[in-house]
Amino acid sequence: MSTRFITWLSMLFIATLFCALVLLNNQLLSVYRVDLTENNVYSLSQGSQQILTEIDEPLNLYFFFSDKASKNMTTLRNYAVRVQSLLEEYAGRSNGKIKLHILDPEPFSEKEDRADQFGLTGANIGTAAEAIYLGLGATNALDDQQVIAFFDPQQERFLEYEISKLIYQLVNPKQVKVTLLTDLPVAGGQNPMTGEFEQPWTFYTQLQQLYVVDKIGSDATELPKGTDVLIVAHPKNFSDELLYAIDQYTMKGGRALIFVDPHNESDQMSMLLGSGMGANSSNLSRLFEAWGVNYDEQRVLLDAYAGLDVRTQNGDIARHFGFVGFSANELNDKDVTTSNLDLINGASFGIFKKGASSGQRWATLIHSTKNSDLIDSALYAQTREPLALSQEYTSNNQEYVLATRITGNAKSAFESPPEGIESDGSLSSTKDLNVMLVGDTDLLSDRFWVQQSSFFGQTITTPFANNGDFVTNAVENLAGSDALISIRSRGTFARPFDKVEQLKLVAEQKFREQEKILQQQLEEAELQLAQLQEQQGEGGALVISSQQQKAIDDFMAQKIEIRKSLREVRHQLDKDIETLGNLIKFTNIVIAPLALVLLLMGARRLTRSRYKTKNASSIAAVKEPS
Template sequence: MSPTLTKRLFSKAGLLVLALVTLLLTIGVSQLFKGARVDLTQDRLYTLSDGTKNLLDKLDGKATLQFFYSEGQTRELPFLRNYARRVAELLEEYVLASNGKLRLEVIDPEPFSENEDKAAEYGLQAVPLGGPGKEAYMGLVITNDEDDSKREVIGFLHPDKERFLEYDISKLVYSVVQRARPKIGLVSTLQVNGGYDMMSRQPSGPWMSISQLRQMYEVDDLGTAFDVIPEDINLLVVIHPKELTDRTRYAIDQYVVGGGHALIFVDPNAESDQAGGGMMGGMMMGMGGDKSSSLPTLFKAWGIEMDKSKVLADGTLALSVGSPSGRPVRHLGILGLNEQSFNGNDVITSMLNTVNVATAGAVIQLEGAHTDMEVLLHSTKNAMLMDASLFAMLFDPSSLYKDFKATGVEYPLGVRVTGMVKTAFPDGRPPEPAKAKTGEAGLKVEEEEEEEEELAAEAKVDEDETKPVKELPAHIAESMQPVNVIVVADTDLLTDRLWVQKNNFFGQDIVQPFANNGDLLINMVDNLMGNADLISIRSRGQFSRPFDKVSDLERQAEERFYQKEEELKQQLAETDAKLQQLQATKDGEDALVLSPEQQAEVERFVQEKLKIRKQLRDVQHQLSKDIEKLGIQLKLINILAVPLLITLVALGFRASRRRRQV
């Protein structure tokens, strides 16, 4: 570059022209690549899932996203501000991917403003910040632009639920914008909609899993006694079909054979079933109360069976629970299913991490079945089927191990059944159950005449003779298309205690899932409904990433610690046994005085105890040293590695220029 050109370039006019060119280039590039994103995070935290993009493409209408965030009130809370920024950026991604179907408004509900009144009107939760009159909003309102009555609200976007943020937003957008919600027919003999807990003697609210269904779908409670399932039911969900009438089972059979999809939960020992009723309902299982359910006639027609007298026990998946001794004990009937228990090739289970079940059964395919059975959930090979009676009134879970002997078989506990089937009722609709003919005193009751009158009334037409009474549908002998049914041999997995923890956060109930039971139910329903987009929406990664190496060091130290602790316990047991053996040889007054041998044994144990305790402290001390050493190494890499890399690149570039000049 010549000196004259350099002088002109760095003159005032030249700098002004350079700044103008830079500005124009910046504007041009920003317009040319508007909407372009490069997500370099490991878990692609700022990239929408394909399921969300598909849902946005299929939206029937338009909606407005109103993000209420108290920016002015949270200036001294960087953690909350950073989370709010991430939420706003994710919402912007929704708007960009919606092709104009979504619109975003970021609103700061300042104190005593109209926006604050609007936030309160929507039902958003104001969180106190500690100071007098200081509180903050961070909620989301999604409203259908064509129908203001269709609205979904997240009262407070809790940072602890960030992993599920995309799924929650997509679910609510889908719920608000779609024109007609699919309808689910619900059949349950359990208190899924809330009731009264006999054990705690407290009212119980609706199950969170069922509440989730009601957020996304129209749920019609069909009861437990019906002759036909309405034609507008898109999916039948049956939970604990205990003691259903033949006509009700026939209605379920005809719905499935007629092409309807069904999701059925049965159980050899439903712990939420308050069998027997009354104040002693929770104890009736141990005195003959039946807590099992199955549909043997229908299952046989579908080529499967579930023995309701057997509970699935698994020594590998067993979870720890409390015991009479006060120590945690692994319960062979309460299992934590993990990735090795899921079908990785099915969209329902491929993205799950943990599903907890309790006293579940096993679904087995019958020999010679004409249907296909796909296993969705299964045990490990360290499992067996145990008598359900062993789990009735079980006080000490450790007692199960004396009867446990693994069979080396992986037992299915959740399956999908497809294929052509025949009705389980080849003779047609079962007759009405006969009514009692005599009263308490043995006198004849005139019920035959009443039945005849009722039948005659049902056969009548309306007075205008234009609206005949609706007839029951014709009998269907076999399916015209392959059936699609999912059967799960456990109902307890739907209860709150196995997958959610409820906490009160400034007057608001925060539900924190610790397992994927709810996701499993929604995935099954979405799949049977034919909507797989919501299933594919992954849980977002964590923005706070733990140090895996540090976790490994802590785990190794914990193992060494427990190993030394077990050695100490063993030494204590051996010493106690020797002391008792020496004591047994003494009698009279000598029994109250320690012998030299006993004193030596006690002294030996004390010395050994001090030695092991020192080793335990050394383990903890070494862990701290290892973590500190790792931290120093990371600091050296962060401080020196990048400058060193730049220096090497610069030296290499200089060396190459010298070689070219030579």
């Protein structure tokens, strides 16, 4: 049997064995995976796995992706594969509790009708303006329904969080109960300063639309039973009984969102009763000290870079260093509460610092810019003019924490219950503290984030900042389970061809220069043409000599030729970049593996040749007479 025939037979055997192993893996070993990606983007976090163990009824997940309509959308299709793979991971780890359905909602099909029934978003980005679906609909045994309208590739870091949240909401369909503890006039009513009736604050209305909201004041001595999330806004003069109730609520794993302020601009009652030292400030110093938080209600933040433009008493526009707007650069893009927000406005922020003995985990949600300073709150209250306030400002090149999430171990602020309260299962410490602290209460006020207008007797509110989104995001996140809250943003699966990107820059630079030259020639030709056409004879009639007419014709021909060259340059730019990328990809995917195979075959031949030579030498040595 020839050596060549044996080689081809071996290669055929290896190919057959490879196909058999792939088939065996897909059929029998698909539930077993090894995630070798840098950030384990195809694996579920511990929090998601815990949520899956809590499923007590069958769930149906319907993944809608327009596979045929997105034929040429490589990036979107790659992301759809990423989403589908992660959904399959959920289904595979649910012990049969999750059934995944993959649907392609083609136009005018029953599957498209099903997608519309779920309320999924069809983006008109396909060929011939076809709607492209990339969403998820889900139901439980009681026909409760949750959806992800569209998987936005820009929000890939929170893909696992969104899917886990959807599953958690199906497993726990009851409405979230929010207790709002404040004396601010958030529910509307008669303004004590003007006597006019005012509408409820917009953030309060939004909470009522999304959750069951129970509002109580500082005269309360306990919190309503069944509170899922506690919101405390501008706490002042709380009794020991109420502080103890808040303390024990957090010690027993309750989640809280707390707004304090060194100087509240919207506290009408304090303004009416007087503006003495600390009249408009709020604090929870006793609880903060137990939680390892330092908060100084005697100092107000000034930020020159984030300051907002306001109208002065003289009618001029000036920048107010105390009225500030923080953009995405000052918001934590790795926390689901603030990641998708663009702007949060507020006034007279207070700052938080971590105590020296604090053992909690801090995650800053909002911070100032480095163009910041601190001013005494009493001086701030007396300085009404923005110009005078700016003269008190001196940058210290430091960022300050304005809102933070605190989790972990904490001690109770009370060694024993206040007098008159029975010690009914009170806790002295917790390992599950989970609170968000915000150093401003003015951001809740409408004037800092919504514009109101009247339309046929109905008040229309239009937001110009994300203050309301911040509150609802925080409540939604705090209302989830500990497992859901523990899920943070994950890495991205896309890995660009760095070399291709570098070569793209070189190619772009080359063609951009040529494009710039042609664009300049076009402008010069158009200018000279316009000058010739502006030449007028007597009486306003256009008089053009044969020489001028020839020049005009030449310029028109030149203009057309330049435009044609310009289009060709732009087309060539796209073509060369695409060709370059394809060449590199082809090299990496085809040529490199093929070269490796040829190299291995050459090494094998060389090894066999040496083996034969050595063997022949050994035989010759044996045959030689002694």
